[in-house]
Amino acid sequence: MGITSKPVVFAVLSAAVILVGTTATVFIPLFMPSTQPVSAYIKPYTAVEQEGRDIYMREGCNNCHTQTVRPLRTEVLRYGEYSKPEEFAYDRPFLWGSRRTGPDLNRVGGKYPDSWHYTHLMSPQGMFEKSNMPPYAWLAKNKLDTSYSYKKTSTLNYGYPESNVQQQIEQYRSTVTDDAYPSKESRDKATPPELRKELTEMDALVAYLQKLGRDVKAMEAKK
C-alpha cells in the first residue's frame, strides 16, 4: 500500500481531494456575475445605518432573526416579496441567519414607524406579552460612538468623503432630536434626558432596521 506509508504525500492528496468541491462550488462562483449582481436602485448604508448594522451584529440579532425571504407562498404573504441577490451587494457580512426564533427582518424597513421600534426595543414584553425577545432598553442609554464611522464606510468602499460622513451623522442627529420628529414621544420615553440631544445606539439600530428592504421596493416597482 503506497500512500499509507507516505504522510506528506497523503496530506497533499487529501488537500487536493478537498479542494475539488471547494473550487467548483465556492472559489469559481466568487468570480461569477450571478453571485454579485448589482442594481442602481440598491444604495449602500449611510454611516448611521452602518453603525446600526454593527450594533445588530454585536448583539447577535442574527442568531434569532433571518434576513432572507424565500420564494414560498406563505412566506411572501407573511413578510413580503422574496429576497433578490442584488439587495445584498453591500452586505459584509451577509446576515441571512439560520434560525427564526423571531420573524424575518429582510422587509421590515418602513413596515412600522420609528416609534414602534423604540417602544418595542425598550420592552418587547410590554408590547407583546408572550414575546421571548430580550429587552434592549440599555441601547438608548449608550451614546453612539461615531469615531470609526468614516473608517468603517471607507473600509467597506461606500465612497463617502469624510466630510460627508460627518454630515450624514449630524443630519440624522438633527432629524431624531428635532421637536417635529414624529416619533419624538416614544424616543424621549426610551432615551435618558441627558442623551436626548445626542445620537444613541438605539437611534442607529432603528435607522438600520428602517433601511432593510426599502431600496429593493423601487427596483421591484420598476420591473
Next chain:
Amino acid sequence: MSEAGYNYRVVRGFAFSALFWLVIGLVVGLWMAVEMFYPALNLTPWLSFGRLRVVHTNGLGLGFALAAIFATSYYMLQRLNRAAIPFPRLAQAHLYIFNTVIALGALSLFAGMNTTKEYAELEWPLDIGVVIVWVMFAINVFGTLIKRREKQMYISLWYIIAMTVAIAILYIVNNLEIPVNLFKSYTVYAGANDANVEWWYGHNIVGFIFTVPILAMFYYFLPKATGLPIYSHRLSIVSFWALNFAYLWTGAHHLMLTPLPEWIQTVAMGFSIFLIAPSWGSVVNGYYTLQGNWDQMRSNYLVKFFIAGITFYGLQTIQGPLQGLRTINAFFHYTDWVVGHVHMGTMGWVTMVVAASFYYMIPHITNTEIYSIKLANIQFWLTLFGQVIWTATMWIAGIQQGAMWKATNPDGSLMYNFLDTVASLYPYYQLRFAAGLIFFIGILIFVWNLVMTVRKKPAFD
C-alpha cells in the same frame, strides 16, 4: 512520560481542558435554554441570548471539541506511530496558548465582539491566535508521522491528517477580513458570495471537527477497548476518500431557496445524498466489528458508548441529507428541527465517543483503573436519556412551528401570526431545559469520574 518515552502530560492537559470547556459551554447552554421561555433572564447585555448563543457554540465547538481532539490526537499519534512527539515543549506551549485563546474568545464574545459568521465569530486578532494554535499542532502531527517507527499509517491517522489540512484551509479562507480597529473587522466577501463561503465553512467545520476526528477516535478506541480488529480495511479506505471528496460540495444545502444561484444549491443537494454512503460505510464497519461478540455490550461498559454513538452518527447522516432536499428544507429550515438535528450529533455522537475514548485513555496514561464503572454506566443512561428527550422535543417543536408558519385559512390568508407560533413552543422549551439538565448531570458524573481516576494512587508504579 511513560514506558516508551511517550509524552502523556500534554494529553492529560488537553483532556482536562476539554472537560473544563464542556462544563462551561453546557452551563451557558442551560442558561439560554431558560431564556427561551423566560426572557427575564436576559439580565445584562453580557447575558443576553444573542451574545450567549455564540459563547455556547464556540465554547463547545472550539473549546471542548478541539481540546478533546488535541488530547486524543496526541495520544493516538504516539501510539500508532510508536514514536514520541518530537517537540514536547511546543506541545506544552500549544496547550497554554490554546486555553488562552479560548478564554479570550469567550470573553470577547460576551463583550459583543462578533463577526456573526457562524462558528467563525471570533474577531481578527483571535483568528490569528487560532491559526497559530493550529500550526503548533500541525508541526507535531507531521513531526511524529515523519519519525514514526511503524511502517503503515492506521486509519485513524488518515483522519487526523485530513482534519489538519482541511481545517487550515476552511478557517483561513472564511476568516479573511479587513480590520477597522483591534476589535472590529469586515469580511472581504459580500452578499451571496459571503453566504456561500460561510456555509461552505460552517458545514465543513462541523464535518472536520464533529465527524472526521471523532471517526479517528472511533476507529482507534473501539478496537482497543474490545480487542477486536476493524471489520473491513477496504471499506474504511473507500469511506475515507469518498467522505473527504464529497463533504466540501454540500455547504449550500444550508442556503436552500435563498438568493444564492440555484445550481450551487442543487449540486449541494446531490452530494448531500451521496454522503450517506461513506457515512454509513463507517457505521457498518463499526457494527460488523462486533460481529459474533455482541455479548460485550453487557460485559464491557465502553462498548455501549461506542455503539450508541455510531448509531446516532448513522441517524444523523441520514437525517442531514434528507433535510437538505429542497422541498423538505422548505418546511424544516429555520425551525427548531435543525436545532434538534445538531444536538443529536453533538450530544449523541460526539459526546458518547469522546466519553468512551477518555474512559479508555485516561487510566492508560496514568497507570491506573477507572475510578468507577458504575458511575460510568449511570452517566451513559443519563446522557442518552437526556439527549433523546432533548432532540425529540426539538423535532416535534420544529414540525409544529413549520406547520403553523405554513397554515392558511380557506380564504388563503395566514392562520397564525408569528407570535402565536412562538408562544406555542414554550412547553417544548421547558421540556428541553429539563432534558438538558439530565444530560448535564450525566456530564458532571463523567467529569467527577475522571477527576477521581487521576487522583487515585496508581495501581502499579
